[in-house]
Amino acid sequence: MMPAPQQNKDFPYWLLIVLAVGGYFFWRVLTDDLYTQVLQTLSKGIWITVFVTLVGFTLAATMGLGLALMSTSRFIVVRQTARLYTEIVRGVPIIVLLLYVAFVLAPGMVALFNWITGTLGFDPIRNRDFSLLWRAIIALTIGYSAFIAEVFRAGLQSIEKGQIEAAEALGLSPWRRFRHIVFPQAFRRILPPLGNDFIAMVKDSSLVSVLGVLDVTQAGKITAAGNFRYFESYNVLALIYLTMTIGLSLGLRRLEHHLREKTIWGLVRIRWGGRLRPDCIGSTQRRLLMTNPLRTSWDTPFELPPFDLIEDEHFAPALDAALIDARAAIAAICDGSDPTFANTIEALSLADAPLEKALSPFFAMAGADSNPVREELMRDFSPMLSAYSSEITANTALFARIETLWNTRDDLDLTDEQARVLLLTRRNFVRSGAQLEGFAADRLADVKQRLSVLGTRFTQNLLADERSWFMPLDDVAGLPDFLIAAAKSAGQEKDGGGPIVTLSRSLIVPFLQFSLRRDLREKAYEAWTARGANGGETDNRALAGEILSLRAERANLLGYDSFADYKLETQMAKTPDAVRALLMQVWEPAKASAEADALVLQAMMHNDNESGPLEPWDWRYYSEKRRAAEHDLNEAELKPYLQLDRMIEAAFSCSNRLFGLEFTPIDAPLYHADCRAWDVTRDGKHMAVFIGDYFARSSKRSGAWCSAMRSQQKLAGDIRAQVINVCNFAKPPTGQKALLSYDDARTLFHEFGHALHQMLSDVTYELISGTSVARDFVELPSQLYEHWLEVPEVLEEFATHADTGEPMPRDLLDSMLGAATYDMGFSTVEYVASAMVDLEFHAGEDAPADPMQKQAEILEDIGMPRPIRMRHATPHFAHVFAGDGYSSGYYSYMWSEVMDADAFQAFEENGGPFDPDMAKKLETHILSAGGSEDAAELYLKFRGAMPDATALLKGRGLAG
Ligand SMILES: [Zn+2]
Structure with missing residues (x-):
């Protein structure tokens, strides 16, 4: 075997000497008839040499890979068999192996073959039918497979366990792990020794001449023996071998260099955050992209995505290509002339257009109509996109341009909107760590990438738990028709079977309200609240812990005391204290109301001859009964x-x-x-x-x-x-x-x-368009709009009976609106408990070591009423754990409700729900303004004052 080439940086004088000597002999070959004649004779053998080497090496590499996999097997017999083979073969010289195969093994194989075919009635073959050429190839295959097996084994085992674990965490299947992680890296490590083995085999193939195979060595021997010109003959022979081996050796080094430095693995590496050059898209991909509907212009009504043409296999290549476009656009910004608002900030906001084009239909489909392929794509895309966005905010050249603009902003003659966009863009960079350097910057990027992966897994685990659980509905006692129909429909969709209850809110909530079977209610409720905490692969509890500790680390890296401090900086609320104050202002009245309700419900339950305390699976049932009794309203009517x-x-x-x-x-x-x-x-x-x-x-x-x-x-x-x-x-x-x-x-x-x-x-x-506003402001337009459903004239017109077309009777309408604040103690308690847990999870300097324990402590501290549980317990608290959106931000629904109560009050104070002046103000200062100004400013302009919680408590019927 050839030793691995030394890494040396000397000028290759040796190569000059080889070239000089080689050149001299080439010149001789061209000018000297004798040399020409020898070369012509020998050239016939070259093809045999090439054939033997190529076939032998291919077979040996295949066998070697098999042996390498066997040697990492879980089964000792398999492992030891591979070991035995390797040790024996490596201990025998190749020439002995050749003779042994040619004259012992080959005749043995012929005999075995004849024995088998003889029993089937075929004529026997003769020993000489088994050509010496193939005997030689088999011998080389056996000999080299043992060496190559070791090369493969070392290469595969050199991939750190951590990387494979990381790939597992990304949710890659074993095959994708092998293809994307293990193989590319192992291949780069295996290639140099494998190439050396190939070169060695070119030389060792000369040994086949001892069997009389007419390879180039044998041809040389015959020529020399025929013309007695040993000097010239063996010079030419040596020259041929040297040309082949040095040529291969140089080619191999180039390839290694290419793999190390260049980007032929770009398409693989990009998944892990590397840069991809536009030129590494192959012609096949380019052809595919030309017909990819996500990469063409959309000649559809209103330029909607052409959903009828989009197939799942379009997404990944479209995203790859869009990332290349986006990266090229970013690179062009950085290479541009002196920074201006247009060539930097505006160009930056246009750079993502191709990405949005590819991703917006994808996200719509992945959320609302998913399948296993889309789920897998989601898992692939989330680290890619997180890497891309980290790459942008870590782009020092880009940030330097933004800083230049920021420092000269007063001289740039910007519009208010432009000034706001510059401020938000720069703040986004700073909060993403653009001012960090070295280890802190690298660590932050890792943390963010890991968080995005964990968030996706959290959602998928939840979806899996929601999808897998269902309960056949045998006992429909007490259930209204609409629920039975919906349960039938769900059963049909599931597997064409009978009616079932699933964990979909629109099925399980009415089931809990109406089912007479306390045991089934308990079973369904426990399943519903156990989502994400069922053990096994889809359990979210450990993920939640990891997410919280990574968030705390992220905040600390950026110089904030806690993740909540970091998160609230950009919100209307601004500080954890402000949030806590709001929540506690609401908590005590809500709890008092809920506790009073619990007593009433428990008494109703005892009247039903159900003993013991009121349980969480009883609340909705008795609450519905009480609603029907006190408000003369039942959902079914x-x-x-x-x-x-x-x-x-x-x-x-x-x-x-x-x-x-x-x-x-x-x-x-x-x-x-x-x-x-x-x-x-x-x-x-x-x-x-x-x-x-x-x-x-x-x-x-x-x-x-x-x-x-x-x-x-x-x-x-x-x-x-x-x-x-x-x-x-x-x-x-x-x-x-x-x-x-x-x-x-x-x-x-x-x-x-x-x-x-x-x-x-x-x-x-x-x-700053549309809903791109502070999180605790974004629910204002949505919650405010709910108030128009409560406007009596709206219901009078649109709440008509499905069969008769009659409008809703006035008394039913009144009791429905009267019941709107019904059970508000319960819903406020389950909401505020979730919001408090979310806030306290993130408000400490360190993350809680055990979130489930911390959750229990927080609930204990605030005195959570026993028959009510959090609206979203930690293992299925997707708002907080599926992404960053609502982390330490779940309070924002209530924050917005403070505003929506107050804002609707403004309509009522000024001419009623459809007052045109108020509608105009609402559109101008809130609905059309997006994030063009700070949220508090926008609200002040609309209302003329800031709201407080009084209107909210009144709206919820908790004012006392
Ligand atoms: Zn909403």
Whole structure:
């Protein structure tokens, strides 16, 4: 075997000498007839040499890989067999092996072959039918496979365990781990020794001449023996070998160098945050991209994504290509002339356009209509995107340009909006660690990447738990028809079977309200609240702990006392103390109210001959009974009046009266047959596209949300928003009308309020468009919009009976509105408990060592009433753990409610719910303004004063 080449940096004088001597002999070959003649004769043997080497090496490499895998097997017999083979073969010289194979093994194989085929009635073959050429190849294969096996084994074992664990944590399958992590690195380590073995084999193939195989050595021997010109013959022979081996050796070094320094592994490395050069896309990928609908211009109605053309396999190549485009755009910014607002800040906001184009349809589909492929893509994309955004904020050249602009901002003649965008952009860089250097900068990047991976896993575990649990519904005692129908529909969708209860809120909540079977309620409730804490692979408890400690580390690296301090800096609330003060102001009245309610409910339960204390799975059941008794309202009687289609019309109608919006259905391909789309106009001018995706299905994540596939902006032209409202309402059986609970109808109005924030947006820069505002401000438009559902004239018009078309009877309407504050103690307690746990998880300098224990302590401290549990316990608290969005920010719903109560109060004080002046103020200062000013400023302009919690307590019926 050749030793591994030394890494030396000397000038290769040896190569000059070789070239000089080689050149001399080449010249002789060209000019001297004798040399020419020898070369001609020998050249016939070269092909045999090349053939023997290539075939032998390919077979040996295949066998070697098999042996290497055997030697890492879990089974001792397999391991030891590989070991035995390797040791024996390596101990025998190649020439002995050749003779042994040729004259012992080969005849043995012939005999064995004849014995087998003889029993089948075939004629025997003769020894000489087994050519010496193949005997030689087999011998070389056996000999080299043992050496190559060792090369492979060392290469595979050199990959650190940590990397494989990291890949496991990313959720990569074993095959993808091998392909993306182990193989590329092992290959780079294996290549040099493997190449050396190949060169050695070129030389060792000369040994086949002892068997009389006419390779180049044998040809040389024959020539020399025939013409007696040993000097010339062996010179030519040596020259041929040297040409082959030195040529290979140089080629091999180039390849190694290439693998180390260049980017042919770019497409693999990019997944782990490396840079990718545009030229490393192969022609195949380029061809694929030309037909990829995510990379072409969209000739669709309103430039909606062409969902009918988009296939799952389009996403990954489109994202790869979009990242290249985006990176090229960033590089161009950094290479540009002196920084200006246009060539830096505006260019930066345009750089992401190709990414948004590829990702916005993907995220819409991954959230609302997922499948295993999309889940896997999600796992792949999240570290890529997090790496990309870290790369931008870690780009020192880019940050230097922003700093230059920031330091000269007073001389730049910026508009208010531009000044705000510059401030936010710079703050974003600083908060991402742009001012950090060295270890701290590297560590921060690692922490962020890991957090993004953990967040994705948290969501997926939750989805898996939600999807896997269901309970066959055998006993329907007490259940209203709509629930039985929905349970049938869920069973149909699941596996075509009978009715089932799933963990979808729209099924489980009414089940808990109505089922007479206390044991089944307990079973369902425990399953519902155990999401993410069921042990095994989908358990989220350890993930939560890791997420909290990484967040604390992140805040400390950036110089904040706690993650809550870091997080709240950009919020309207600004400090943890302000949040705590707000929550505790609400907590005590809510708890007192809930405790009084608990006594009433427990007494009702004892009347039912159920003993013991009131349990969490009893609350909704007795609360519903009490509601029916005291407010003469039951959900089942109410439900036929709340038709989905009519409630959508109601939401549209209110926005028409307030802001003049009109809605026309659009016929465009969407990502799921249940989606509907409308063209939103005002005075004939296109304002936005609104998409409603209302029904629950197993491919949809739970909850309700509003997302934008495109946000309004003017920098890249007059771009209008494309907004989606996603809900999880129970789908009616075919042919029947979809009915909502009052809660569902509120959700519909809530999400539509978010949609208005996007659709009415009127700013130049995407960074501050629509819902891009402080987290504790973003729920103001949505929660405020819920108030219009409570306006009696709205319900009188739109709450009509599904079968008769009759409007809701006045007394039912009154009791429904009267019941709106019913059980507010309960819902406020379950909410505030979650918000407190979220805040305290993040408010300490160190993260809690055991979040579950910390959660118990916090609840103990605030005196959580026994029959109520947190609305979201830690293992399924997706708001807080699925991403950073609501971490130490869950309080913001209540913060916004303080404002929405106060803001709606403003309408009532000034001409009523549809007062045009107030509507105008709302649009100008809040709905169209996005993040163009600080939230507190915007609110002051709208209302003329800051709100306090009094209106909230009154609104919740907790004012005492
Ligand atoms: Zn919301």
